[in-house]
Amino acid sequence: MDPAAWTFVILGLAIVAFVSGRVPMAVVAIGVALALWATGVLTLTEAFAGFGDPTVLFIASLFVVSEALDATGVTAWVGLQVVSRAGRGRARLTVVVGVMVALLSAFISINGAVAALLPVVVVVAVRAGIIPAKLLIPLAFAASAGSMLTLIGTPVNIVVSDAAVAAGGRAFGYFEFALVGIPLVALTVLVLALWGDRLLPDRVPDRFADVAPDPREHAQNLRSSYAVDLDTNTLFSVSEGVAEVLVAPRSQLIGRTIYPGMTTRDENLVILAARRGEDEGPNASRGNATPGELTLQAGDAVLVQGPWEALTRYTASPDVIAVTAPQSLQRAVPLGRGAKRAIVILVLMVLLLATGLVPPVVAGLLAAGALILTRVLTLPQTYRSISWTTVILIAGMVPLSAAFISTGAAGIVADAVLSVIGTASPHLALLVLGVITMVLGQFISNVATVLVVAPIAVAISRALEVSIMPFMMSLTVVGAAAFLTPIATPVNLMVMQPGGYRFGDYWRLGLPLMAVYLAIGVLYVPLIWHF
Incomplete structure (x- = not known):
């Protein structure tokens, strides 16, 4: 069997393993790297190159920064200050909660932002006489939109930016994502505020999740x-x-x-x-x-x-x-010990990233090191703060993305897509890639999905002889639209129990939002990043 065929087989087995949920994602990712080496698709060094990839190290450092803001009560203070002024109306609460979590998730991980505001939102909902289910899915969905505001909002942004550079394009700027992120957040919050009450269940959960008390x-x-x-x-x-x-x-x-x-x-x-x-x-x-x-x-x-x-x-x-x-x-104590130091270090990291004085991985590692040296975090806290599943997942899937390019598998898929849609319309190519990404993203990690689809997008853009930049940014947008199932993203799962949701509750509000994201990815993105 030739290397390209082996690459497709390994991808198929990985998707089956991801969807089944019976095998831990980290184990699947390591299995992918091992399979690529065992079948001769990649050398041993190439198969495990992801574990030394700067993108992986940068993402790991961001978990440390996120933990510092959470552990010192910065996120608790921000959440209490804003949400306490939101009043008791559901629509107004949805807007305030949505904007708040979107801004928070732009600078810390999506998981950290939702985890920080989850107990606050539950308490506010109860005090306002609102069923928590009316606010918790909006909390998760708005966090996904907020991740599009900055480069560090989600690992997908970093992966796509690096993929653009590898394909001969340029890296996206730190705040460049906000050009599409701001409209995304605005439209997401608008949809949540207008339709959330009708499309979300009135179900009261049997019991609330174990959240930090006030x-x-x-x-x-x-x-x-x-x-x-x-x-x-x-x-x-x-x-x-x-x-x-x-x-x-x-x-x-x-x-x-x-x-x-x-x-x-x-x-x-x-x-x-x-x-x-x-x-x-x-x-x-x-x-x-x-x-x-x-x-x-x-x-x-x-x-x-x-x-x-x-x-x-x-x-x-x-x-x-x-x-x-x-x-x-x-x-839960607002602005606790070390909060000022954590804020200063965050601001300095953002300045380094925004000005481009150092590579992103250097800025992230400097911030993580500073948090330890200034005793904002202990070394055990630092180890615990890193989502090792995410780190190993990305490290294991990066070689698969490389294999798609080196074996010509990406070109095979690109040729198949182009044979169907032709070479007349790059917008149609964006649409097809967007649908593929969205479907895969409902069942496997959006990071893994983007790592698989990115080389296909590169091959199609080269075949069409257009810029890679709109393809990469569109891929980022549709990759964030994981709204149909609770297993699509960790934050969807985080709000399931406290909101009393069932598996089928997500798609009602998620489907119109996905249509919005697809429209922005196909129609709006090329207006900013030209073909």
Whole structure:
């Protein structure tokens, strides 16, 4: 079998594996790289070149920057400031939420933007008397539109920009995406505001997702739950917080006597209150607060206060079970420790990217390194912040994209497309490529889809003897239109449970939005980036 045929076979098997969902995406990507080497399509160095690709390293660094903004409460502060002023009308809330998440996703990952605003939107919806389902799909869809505002909005933008350079074009500027991103965001928010109420379900979810609680509300709940006089305005701050823990079965704390005001032995945390648990274990039903001394038993609840780092270490002990993780509460504190440093580093990174003084990967790695050196993030936090699935997925699929070019597989597909549509209209070529990209993007990662379709777009543009730039930008636009299924993007899946959505709820609002994206990709993009 010739190399081109092997490339098609490997692509087909990868798509089947992606769609089935039975094999982790990272495993599929590594399998693709191994298969390309085993079949002789690529050399060993070529098959694993993606793991050293600057695009992959840049994307990994962006996850670190996103984590810094989230962990320091920058996203929580921005979300609270804007959403709290949105009022109670569904349409107005949709507009404010849509614009907010779009702006946020332009500078941090789409997943990070949605994760940061998800708890805020749920709380605001409940307070406004609106079913969360009316706002959560709009939150996810608007985030996808916002990713088109800057180069770093989504890995797809970076992949396409690099593909344009490799094909003999130029790299897209940092804010150049905004030329198409601003109309996309405006039209997306308009569609969501006008049709969202009619096309989204009225279903109330059985239960909401586990989201970070509002610090003020959480403090009031603790005060009421323990029936003690606590200043709710001082329980949570930039430097300190409160954690509620249960005494674990077989804990070394069992039999130890505690009382309010004493400090813990190891972490020097202050015990604010305690109450007796009626049963043992993490699901114990708890009784009334005990104002005096209490000899601890399994299942007893204890309220402790102290620095966030000490709380994190204390709750990691096997002797206690945290009711709410301190890290979750700390993220919900607006403009927490390190927020100013994180903002300054973000601004400097954006300036480096916008001016082109250094390659994007250098700007990203400098920002990630600065966040660690200034102690905004710890090294373990940095490792955890990176979506290794995404990194491995891109690294494994980059060689497949290269194989499509080197084996002539992209040319075969391009010739097949051109034999059907002819060479008269590049707009028709954009339409066909757009439909192919959209269909694939509903079932496999949009990054993987773009990596597959990009070399085909390059081959078609060369056959038509037109510029590669409108093809690459159009591919970016339609690649962002993954709206028909909950598995199309991680953010679609993130809002499924808290919104009480079913698999078939997405296409009703997603279909008209996809038509908008296709129209912009085929008709509007060539007006800015000429053939």
